[in-house]
Amino acid sequence: MKNSNTKTAAKKETAAKSSSSTSKSKTTAAKTPASKAPLKAKSSAADGLRALFVDSLKDIYWAEKALTKALPKMAKNATSQNLIDAINDHLEVTKNQVTRLEEVFASVGEKAAAKKCDAMEGLIKEGEGIMEETELGAVRDAGIIAASQKIEHYEIATYGTLAAFAKTLGEDEAVSLLVQTLNEEKEADITLTEAAYNTINFDAVEEEK
Template sequence: MKTTEKDTKSKTATKSTGEKKTDTDKKSTAGKVKAKSSAADGLRELFLDSLKDIYWAEKALTKALPKMQKNATNENLIAAIEDHLDVTNTQVDRLEQVFKIIGEKAVAKKCDAMDGLIKEGASIMEETEIGAIRDAGIIAASQKIEHYEIATYGTLVAFAKTLGEDEAAELLSVTLAEEKEADVTLTEAAYNTINFDAAEEGEEE
């Protein structure tokens, strides 16, 4: 059978379309992360990665909290920060125990979220005059940090239980309870008084 010019053009068009489809398929898969073959392996890696993040975060807090305490004036706030610092040092040690329990080396991985929260707190202190207004700013920054920690430890406890790491889950639960208690302390023992004082300072200006 003689091939006509029309048939040749049709075949060429089909080939071209097929090539374009292949290119599109390649683009659609570009940048995608390859899934783990085992869901358990994937969850364990996520758990470990989150542990490394919060380990870095807690160690960074041991350096940031003394600066907040130095800039605070309200006695309740100063005491709350001091308590938080003592608890944070204990939590760092506890995280190292968790690493040991799950058979992993304690390694810190920079936590961008905590880094941002600490920088925000530093910025607030730089932009406010020492006194009730700055104290209120320190409280606000501290509570953001607490809420991040509560969310993180809550997730870590859930992951540990799912992975059957019951001993690790128990230790992480202790820290979670401490973070919740610290949040309540900041709210009840300092925040109401500081906000009241800050409001009075604003009226005087």
């Protein structure tokens, strides 16, 4: 009788352990996140490098047009004459870049069209926020330079990539045009850096004392 009771107890203990193990397995499985499925592309998604290249051209075309409206606001809010002159000079350069992009479109057999650039929209809004949150003077000038350089770095990255795409696609005329704009953006970045280090940032520090 004792042996029978012992065997029964052993079976119950084994069943309990099995049940506990199964429960833990289910809990672990529930905690393990399911692998994410790849994003589903839009029906208008680019299906090749040329399509991506053209789509990116539309993006920066919108961005440059938006800048022709944003730069005058920056110049109006700046106080350093050197900074005002630099912004106004770059405004004229930007207008020429818009025209040059239209030439790029034509060189690859595409109609010039703009597609909203979320990145540039965000950078412009950030610049507007900086101007609203700083007092008119050297501190705001420093903020305008910071915002402008973020824009320049975005443009440098974009034009560098577009030039690489165009080279891969064998679009030599487009490469030449895009590299010309790329060099202009690099020059603008250097001008802003010199303004920041030589006058604006130091004036801002003194103003805070």
